[in-house]
Amino acid sequence: xxxxxxxxxxxxxxxxxxxxxxxxxxxxxxxxxxxxxxxxxxxxxxxxxxxxxxxxxxxxxxxxxxxxxxxxxxxxxxxxxxxxxxxxxxxxxxxxxxxxxxxxxxxxxxxxxxxxxxxxxxxxxxxxxxxxxxxxxxxxxxxxxxxxxxxxxxxxxxxxxxxxxxxxxxxxxxxxxxxxxxxxxxxxxxxxxxxxxxxxxxxxxxxxxxxxxxxxxxxxxxxxxxxxxxxxxxxxxxxxxxxxxxxxxxxxxxxxxxxxxxxxxxxxxxxxxxxxxxxxxxxxxxxxxxxxxxxxxxxxxxxxxxxxxxxxxxxxxxxxxxxxxxxxxxxxxxxxxxxxxxxxxxxxxxxxxxx
Amino acid sequence: xxxxxxxxxxxxxxxxxxxxxxxxxxxxxxxxxxxxxxxxxxxxxxxxxxxxxxxxxxxxxxxxxxxxxxxxxxxxxxxxxxxxxxxxxxxxxxxxxxxxxxxxxxxxxxxxxxxxxxxxxxxxxxxxxxxxxxxxxxxxxxxxxxxxxxxxxxxxxxxxxxxxxxxxxxxxxxxxxxxxxxxxxxxxxxxxxxxxxxxxxxxxxxxxxxxxxxxxxxxxxxxxxxxxxxxxxxxxxxxxxxxxxxxxxxxxxxxxxxxxxxxxxxxxxxxxxxxxxxxxxxxxxxxxxxxxxxxxxxxxxxxxxxxxxxxxxxxxxxxxxxxxxxxxxxxxxxxxxxxxxxxxx
Numbered sequence: 001x002x003x004x005x006x007x008x009x010x011x012x013x014x015x016x017x018x019x020x021x022x023x024x025x026x027x028x029x030x031x032x033x034x035x036x037x038x039x040x041x042x043x044x045x046x047x048x049x050x051x052x053x054x055x056x057x058x059x060x061x062x063x064x065x066x067x068x069x070x071x072x073x074x075x076x077x078x079x080x081x082x083x084x085x086x087x088x089x090x091x092x093x094x095x096x097x098x099x100x101x102x103x104x105x106x107x108x109x110x111x112x113x114x115x116x117x118x119x120x121x122x123x124x125x126x127x128x129x130x131x132x133x134x135x136x137x138x139x140x141x142x143x144x145x146x147x148x149x150x151x152x153x154x155x156x157x158x159x160x161x162x163x164x165x166x167x168x169x170x171x172x173x174x175x176x177x178x179x180x181x182x183x184x185x186x187x188x189x190x191x192x193x194x195x196x197x198x199x200x201x202x203x204x205x206x207x208x209x210x211x212x213x214x215x216x217x218x219x220x221x222x223x224x225x226x227x228x229x230x231x232x233x234x235x236x237x238x239x240x241x242x243x244x245x246x247x248x249x250x251x252x253x254x255x256x257x258x259x260x261x262x263x264x265x266x267x268x269x270x271x272x273x274x275x276x277x278x279x280x281x282x283x284x285x286x287x288x289x290x291x292x293x294x295x296x297x298x299x300x301x302x303x304x305x306x307x308x309x310x311x312x313x314x315x316x317x318x319x320x321x322x323x324x325x326x327x328x329x330x331x332x333x334x335x336x337x338x339x340x341x342x343x344x345x346x347x348x349x350x351x352x353x354x355x
Numbered sequence: 356x357x358x359x360x361x362x363x364x365x366x367x368x369x370x371x372x373x374x375x376x377x378x379x380x381x382x383x384x385x386x387x388x389x390x391x392x393x394x395x396x397x398x399x400x401x402x403x404x405x406x407x408x409x410x411x412x413x414x415x416x417x418x419x420x421x422x423x424x425x426x427x428x429x430x431x432x433x434x435x436x437x438x439x440x441x442x443x444x445x446x447x448x449x450x451x452x453x454x455x456x457x458x459x460x461x462x463x464x465x466x467x468x469x470x471x472x473x474x475x476x477x478x479x480x481x482x483x484x485x486x487x488x489x490x491x492x493x494x495x496x497x498x499x500x501x502x503x504x505x506x507x508x509x510x511x512x513x514x515x516x517x518x519x520x521x522x523x524x525x526x527x528x529x530x531x532x533x534x535x536x537x538x539x540x541x542x543x544x545x546x547x548x549x550x551x552x553x554x555x556x557x558x559x560x561x562x563x564x565x566x567x568x569x570x571x572x573x574x575x576x577x578x579x580x581x582x583x584x585x586x587x588x589x590x591x592x593x594x595x596x597x598x599x600x601x602x603x604x605x606x607x608x609x610x611x612x613x614x615x616x617x618x619x620x621x622x623x624x625x626x627x628x629x630x631x632x633x634x635x636x637x638x639x640x641x642x643x644x645x646x647x648x649x650x651x652x653x654x655x656x657x658x659x660x661x662x663x664x665x666x667x668x669x670x671x672x673x674x675x676x677x678x679x680x681x682x683x684x685x686x687x688x689x690x691x692x693x694x695x696x697x698x699x700x
């Protein structure tokens with residue numbers, strides 16, 4: 001017997017019925033999750049979303065290294081139940097349950113940790129992750145600081161959202177005190193013209209709206225790149241034309257494959273940059289890449305390297321501590337601390353991938 | 356050709372459905388968070404009997420709200436791409452045709468991205484906004500297949516090599532434009548890996564699943580009504596015309612429906628490659644090249660393939676996820692080379 005058009009249609013209907021059954025069962029099962037804690041507090045996050053934050057916030061997941069650092073700085077490490085593969089500071093953060101990278105974390109692992117609040121930051125995480133969390137009924141709070149002032153305000157606000165406003169006030173005061181001291185020292189000095197190297201192949205620097213550009217300003221420097229884009233690619237020719245006083249890199253202890261300063265000078269073409277041939281290269285800790293309280297130490301460190309005269313009169317005790325924290329110039333360079341494949345993705349796919 | 360009976364068709368389909376079911380259970384079981392088979396079975400029964408509220412919130416969240424929607428999405432994407440691939444292969448009389456290889460997926464990606472770019476300027480109503488991306492993807496897919504079709508014609512005949520080359524070049528040209536757009540624009544566009552490689556990781560709004568399911572059924576149903584014509588087309592356009600097939604009409608209808616399916620899949624999963632190439636081949640190898648069998652079996656087979664690929668994508672380096680398109684490409688590209696060489700030999 002041959003298949004008639006009607007029989008074919010019947011078959012088609014079978015398939016249709018089956019598919020729609022699957023869809024229905026899905027639709028039924030997607031009922032909102034029972035949320036255990038009845039107490040909520042509504043806050044507006046830094047991207048303007050209204051977030052319902054369960055009270056108290058006992059289980060936190062951080063989806064960016066900077067947020068993990070901030071949580072530690074606020075003394076809430078015991079409430080941090082999960083973080084990303086790139087959360088490596090402080091060392092204790094590496095021991096937390098990992099939920100994957102910042103770009104494509106595992107929603108399953110996040111859900112299985114029962115977080116009260118997931119912390120995300122606009123420059124490192126993706127909007128889809130936030131939407132997915134929304135769909136699962138998991139609250140997420142987003143930060144989006146673009147200047148050092150905003151990093152301070154952001155940490156303060158976060159501390160309030162997490163229920164420890166006093167810790168936030170203390171952290172903010174400490175950051176402001178350090179910055180205030182620094183401004184006193186640098187006030188009279190003309191800024192050094194620098195090129196901040198986010199990544200050397202292709203040569204990528206920072207645009208004027210990034211917190212790193214602000215970091216440079218506060219450290220008594222000014223970026224020779226004045227781009228609207230956050231992570232502009234710069235040609236070596238342009239760098240040679242503008243001849244910065246210093247190149248600024250951030251170091252990383254984790255990335256052993258990155259070139260050293262010497263290797264960099266040996267790269268073809270780089271010797272046309274005077275700062276390279278004269279070894280006027282400042283290497284600061286990877287803290288500079290993370291909009292978290294520790295960035296102040298990177299600012300101080302950079303200021304010390306760019307303006308050593310301003311720090312001459314009193315070789316204070318704080319310097320030793322700083323040197324311990326910040327690797328010597330010949331350690332491997334990782335222009336971008338979190339420049340692992342995932343962070344590379346962040347940058348490529350979501351211009352502005354630094355956190 | 357063996358005469359096709361309804362019973363045989365149903366039997367073949369039900370065998371595949373059983374395999375699909377097993378694959379779905381495996382996909383539900385494995386993931387970054389371990390789930391026991393017992394808990395899985397218990398929770399699935401509860402879902403079936405409408406007792407979702409009794410599911411422990413832990414598994415419920417992971418299985419019902421994360422894995423199940425993702426599997427459902429994979430099912431629709433796989434079936435759509437596979438049916439689109441089967442259709443393109445029949446229309447172009449080229450077994451190497453596939454939405455990804457022909458550049459149609461890239462065209463759909465570009466269309467979707469352009470739709471996302473113009474969306475804020477149109478300030479459309481929510482419903483229209485939700486449909487704008489699939490519409491853009493569809494238009495991109497249609498325009499691309501038309502372009503590739505004309506590139507592939509030489510002296511009124513489709514030339515296989517020219518067609519494939521035209522498709523590959525068009526795809527790489529469109530990918531370059533996507534790259535250009537992504538590196539100059541900032542904002543809330545999806546990541547580049549989504550448009551280049553495909554991803555299923557983001558759960559969608561409930562209504563979107565309905566739109567996808569119904570859209571797939573309508574387009575696949577339309578293609579299925581031309582199944583016999585597609586069989587005759589295999590012999591050649593002229594021959595089919597002599598046998599009474601309204602070739603221009605069939606061609607137009609199937610092109611539009613297959614482009615729609617591609618646009619549908621790309622707008623929610625990005626450019627997942629090679630599914631539309633390999634699945635029809637495997638199904639043709641097992642069940643023969645009668646499109647009345649090939650189309651439904653390819654649909655189910657596509658669902659199976661994408662769910663399996665996505666399960667791998669979720670688990671190989673868990674908890675970090677790999678784009679599903681990377682998995683399908685790693686398996687699909689070598690197979691494509693094999694098929695190409697065998698064809699040339």
